[in-house]
Amino acid sequence: MPFWDLQRQLGIDVDRWMLRQSTAQPHGNASACHAFEREWVECGHGLGQTRARRECVPEYEDFMECMHRTKLAARLKAILEQRDKMIKAGKYTPPDYHKGKEEPRP
Template identity: 80%
Template sequence: MPFWGLQKQLGIDVDSFLLRQSMPQPHGLAAVCHAFEREWVECGHGLGQTRARRECQLEYEDFMECMQRTKLTQRLRLILEQRDRMIKQGKYTPPEHHTGKEEPRP
């Protein structure tokens, strides 16, 4: 920790762009993935890049899943494919409010 907060005094911010979720948010609320980013940064702090990549892989994967939602979208795609297969085989009929055939509401 520096003795003087030179960046703060001069009004410049050189390195906060590295931490996307830690930047100031509207209304002062924490960002959605802030906790995952914090865990990843705390895990890798002081280890060095090579060791941090190896030892903090789980924290990094959690953070990236929170940011990009890749596993969630893959799971949703599989569910929709299964539903389409079941409809084609005649084992499942979607309810009327899912097909758009329901009477419009006032």
């Protein structure tokens, strides 16, 4: 440990600049996708870039899904389209509290 901690004094952290989820988080808790990023980095560690791109695809996809929620958004969109299709066909009627017609609360 150096006598003057220059990185802390300047407010930079050169050691963690590559990892998005490893930076200091509020209240000291780990970020939501930290575990997925860690698995991805551990998978690719020591393999080299070419092999890691081939062999660590599941870990990378899990990390990207946690970060961007693309699969979740696509699934939600499909569910809502199916609901709208069923409403149009008359096979489903949403409850009153989904229509905004519920009784007022005290």
